[in-house]
Amino acid sequence: MANLNETHDPALTSWVESANQPGTEFPIQNLPFAVFRRRGQPGGFRPGVGIGEQILDLRELARNKPFDGLAAVALAACDQPGGQLNEFMAAGQETWSALRLALSRALRTGSPLRQALAGALVPQADAEFTVPARIGDYTDFYASIHHATTVGKQFRPDNPLMPNYKWVPIGYHGRASSIGVSGQRFVRPMGQVLPKGASAPEFSASRRLDYETEMGVWMGQGNALGTRIGLDDADTRIFGLCLLNDWSARDIQAWEYQPLGPFLAKNFATTISPWIVTMEALEPFRVAWERPEGDPQPLPYLDSPRNREGGAYDIRLQTLLTTEKSRAGKSAPAVLSETSFRHSYWNVAQLVAHHSVNGCNLQAGDLLGTGTQSGPTPEEAGSLLELTSGGQKPLTLPWGEERTFLQDGDEVILRAWCEKPGYPRIGFGSAAGTVLPAAAD
Amino acid sequence: MANLNETHDPALTSWVESANQPGTEFPIQNLPFAVFRRRGQPGGFRPGVGIGEQILDLRELARNKPFDGLAAVALAACDQPGGQLNEFMAAGQETWSALRLALSRALRTGSPLRQALAGALVPQADAEFTVPARIGDYTDFYASIHHATTVGKQFRPDNPLMPNYKWVPIGYHGRASSIGVSGQRFVRPMGQVLPKGASAPEFSASRRLDYETEMGVWMGQGNALGTRIGLDDADTRIFGLCLLNDWSARDIQAWEYQPLGPFLAKNFATTISPWIVTMEALEPFRVAWERPEGDPQPLPYLDSPRNREGGAYDIRLQTLLTTEKSRAGKSAPAVLSETSFRHSYWNVAQLVAHHSVNGCNLQAGDLLGTGTQSGPTPEEAGSLLELTSGGQKPLTLPWGEERTFLQDGDEVILRAWCEKPGYPRIGFGSAAGTVLPAAAD
Structure with missing residues (x-):
């Protein structure tokens, strides 16, 4: 392959x-x-x-x-x-x-x-x-079924995974202007949140600020409006991949997201790695893309022998945290989780084929996020929302602090690399971002 | 004022x-x-x-x-x-x-x-x-409560208007690359739709293609990431308004929109008027912005005496349709509806203040759609979804054809103007777009 x-x-x-x-x-x-x-x-x-x-x-x-x-x-x-x-x-x-x-x-x-x-x-x-390109449009997907299921349970206990999930590579448009490279420092967002049990919202700094560990997909050659990119062409139209942290204010999100999706909960900052690893460099790390037994085969525009044979990429993803205290004490960053991008329910060629199937024109320099990449086990989750069960089970960090959601001064570092015996490690560098206190009004 | x-x-x-x-x-x-x-x-x-x-x-x-x-x-x-x-x-x-x-x-x-x-x-x-500016980011709002209520009844009969609606100017990010000016011709989108009663989707050209009559808001001076634009500053940061048709494939939308909002149902085309009428030209048409009796007052960042006194604009909006048959017969365009932008539940200053309240950076040339502008009576609705009760009550056009949703060759024309006694008419020109047949695969 x-x-x-x-x-x-x-x-x-x-x-x-x-x-x-x-x-x-x-x-x-x-x-x-x-x-x-x-x-x-x-x-x-x-x-x-x-x-x-x-x-x-x-x-x-x-x-x-x-x-x-x-x-x-x-x-x-x-x-x-x-x-x-x-x-x-x-x-x-x-x-x-x-x-x-x-x-x-x-x-x-x-x-x-x-x-x-x-x-x-x-x-x-x-x-x-x-940021290595003028990003014409930024799209974020939701391609990890493990993430979708775990988060769905919290937002919609009776209906965690929507009936469309196994058919549609769910995506939505995001904000290009607030994307920054590793080293980005952003203020904790203010917004409307609905206190538990209340019927009216209050205006407050987010108290449930989270990260999301994602890959970013940089579009190369795009398509004209009204045409589409076929699944087996998609690989050669993608320029490369980067790391992407889709910072999320969970309390703002819970109140605003119905019925048109996340907006202010996400668009205050997105941090990417400055490095783009090309698809050609990743070629040795293609792996088979498989549907879990019993799941429906995708519709034809999302399915091909070539894509099944090697549509996924085995990229190790790691999320680390430092805090003001850990940095003062010179502690090593805490590893919050590790997973592989190979677990993604939808692969990058499918994301591109889906995005353009209605004739939507993709352009060179467009950025697609894959959505939070969480692996099959709870420890492989790519967000605090998942790792702390919605803030109910705090994590204890190696230096003794606890965390449910992010505190001011916290720095989240994403890293990724490919490795296999007999081949040099192909790394992505890192995407680090730091939370600053909310702006005084 | x-x-x-x-x-x-x-x-x-x-x-x-x-x-x-x-x-x-x-x-x-x-x-x-x-x-x-x-x-x-x-x-x-x-x-x-x-x-x-x-x-x-x-x-x-x-x-x-x-x-x-x-x-x-x-x-x-x-x-x-x-x-x-x-x-x-x-x-x-x-x-x-x-x-x-x-x-x-x-x-x-x-x-x-x-x-x-x-x-x-x-x-x-x-x-x-x-398109008169490089659009960095395009955002679409949902600012008409009449539209939100009527559409909500069709998508969610038990829960038409979300509890957040009267508090949050609901918005989501849209696609900048597929925005074109009046005269745009676009192919009917293909996509996944769920046939009635089916449990698996099929791949098909949209059968429920619709328009949405909106105003577009062109941002002038933006704000730095992490800062915000106050409500009373927002007016002077907006460059002007245009017409905007947010073409929508209702069948694709119904299947894909949960939980992250509309995506392929909207991003295949958006048609704007080439003309931008400046806020200064619209100054004589400011009117009071009022909440219906009994509705909550907005949170302080969305409320000010100045905004209440003159935050709304009385702009007449008109939607017209021509078809292949009407053009062949040289019939005058059919007027599908008329309304005024003054009925919008949220006004343009509120949209800008809300968009930036979390520190999201708006930039010169960003475009905000107001969402479909439907007036208080059913005849004032800004989409076929509303005018035909979800396709159940066809419209009869003056030349005898019927329409539930748009047919190939149909041309939708939006027009807008301000008028009042003793003042010249201030017009927006038009935003016309035509549906072409779906692309053969």
């Missing part, structure tokens, strides 16, 4: 020494994209590719014109005025692949291009990042 | 003769904005102001540098590379107002600038239009 080429060879090493260290997230087999600048220098955001502890500055590299053919076209597409990747994303799979191959060869141990590239390296420690 | 100035003087006339014709929608007191180009000429979209049957080309005008001071700054802000109005929208109320005053004086009968402006006029009949 997997479509592998020389860039996936596990034996490859790089002349960038840190890319060869055991446990690095950015070996030469990864080559994730980000948009960055040297810290403290205004302006000048530009695209880069992660390699070990360095970033290869693609704007700087483009000046040297090191590549020929399609790779040269690809590099030029990366070098746009604002630094964002939309034009490169729109260029399509062949173009992405040509640049990956050229970069893989140029960064390999013994490459004659080493001199040409060495001047374009920037240490990641000296960089700051921004 | 109303904040009137010399541009509102009903006695003003223009040297553009068509602006003085009785019944014109674009008298000199209006001066709405659009982005246009001469038909058939590629590229070159630019901002313009409607006057009578002409458009004053602001890019052409900017070359002549006819204005001084803030009006000159404003005109320069209009003249951006892509032609869109985002920079001008972000410039704020004072800047908008300075340009309005300068244009009003320059277009007045007897203006010494007549020669300078005459060369920048383009007949509307020769123009084609585009």
Whole structure:
């Protein structure tokens, strides 16, 4: 199933020494994209590719014109005025692949291009990042049945999983303007909440602030309005994946979400990882996508042999927490949960095929969230709402504090990586965000 | 309450003769904005102001540098590379107002600038239009209680109006990419629908395709993430209003909308009028905003003396239909309904204050739909779902055809205007869109 080429060879090493260290997230087999600048220098955001502890500055590299053919076209597409990747994303799979191959060869141990590239390296420690594309539209899905079931029990005890769930990859539109990269700090939202037993709401800072551990899907080549992307085309239209934290105010959500869905409970902040791991880098980690026994087969537009054979991706997801106290005491972050994206009830190709089946036009740089990724066991849940049973069973953190929902100063860190025997780890970096106190009115 | 100035003087006339014709929608007191180009000429979209049957080309005008001071700054802000109005929208109320005053004086009968402006006029009949701003995010509200109640009865007979409705201006995020201007033609969406009595959905073209008659609210100056726009500031942060048709596939919606709201039922197309009527032009049509007796007063962030005194706008809304048959027979469009935006349960300042109360950042060029505007009587409803009682009572059109939901070839035309004795009519132009047959798979 997997479509592998020389860039996936596990034996490859790089002349960038840190890319060869055991446990690095950015070996030469990864080559994730980000948009960055040297810290403290205004302006000048530009695209880069992660390699070990360095970033290869693609704007700087483009000046040297090191590549020929399609790779040269690809590099030029990366070098746009604002630094964002939309034009490169729109260029399509062949173009992405040509640049990956050229970069893989140029960064390999013994490459004659080493001199040409060495001047374009920037240490990641000296960089700051921004959202890597102009996000035209942001959509969030609800693709984990374990999450949907557990949360459904809390919001609708008599009706946890809607009758449509196993047929429709449920999704809704989200807010693009409040999406920020790792390091985002946002104020606790104010809003209407309905105190227990009350008939009138009060205006208050959210008391049930939560995170949601998701993957983000970056669209590459889109579709014209009125056309659709078929399931087996969808893989080649997706540029790559990132981490995504869909911060959620559960008390605001419970009061506002009927009948048109979440709104102010979600749109105050969304934190993504700056790094985009390409679908080509993830190719070795495709796994079969299976329906649980007895569940209906999807409608034809969501079902194909190819998709069943390898539509899922085995990506480990980890959620960590630090607090003011843990940071003061220099405690290691608490691991709140771990799971794999392979458990998702709907896979990324299905999300794209569904989104466009009515003719809705997707565009390069659109971002799709997968919805909270919770695994089959309660410990694998991707939100505090699930881990604490709606705030009824506090978690005790290793340094002694308890948490039901997030406190001011809390920092949630998402991490993800792919690993398997005989293959270097392919990492996503992290998406960290911190809760600030609510704004005084 | 109303904040009137010399541009509102009903006695003003223009040297553009068509602006003085009785019944014109674009008298000199209006001066709405659009982005246009001469038909058939590629590229070159630019901002313009409607006057009578002409458009004053602001890019052409900017070359002549006819204005001084803030009006000159404003005109320069209009003249951006892509032609869109985002920079001008972000410039704020004072800047908008300075340009309005300068244009009003320059277009007045007897203006010494007549020669300078005459060369920048383009007949509307020769123009084609585009979406007038880069829409960062599109939000749709649900602000008519008459619509919410009637529709709620059909979707949830036991629970038509949710307990939150009278407290929360219910809204959800929509799709920006599929928004088009008047003249939009879109294919009937395909999707999952649940046949009556069935337990499994089928894949089909929508059989219950509907329109929704709404106003659109164009944001001007936005707010930084983590801050909010107060109710009494909201008016001056809104650039203007347009018409908006939120096309809806009721059968797809009924099956998909639980629990996260409408998605594919709405995002295949949204049609707006190209013209934006500024809030300053609407100032004479402010009216008191009143809660029905016995309804709760809004929470403080949604309530102020100023808002109660004049937060609503008396804008007449009209929905018309033509069909293939009516056009072949040259019948006049059928008037499906008329109402006024003054009946909206939530007004535009409340929508903006609510949207940002949690710190969500609104940006210049964001578009907010008000939700379907249905008046208090059944004939004033803004959708076929309401007018035909969910498809059970077909409408008979003047030329003999019947309609429950829209057929292929049907064209829905929204119109709006303000009128009152002794004041010229302030019109919005129209938002027309046509249904094409579903795409063959």
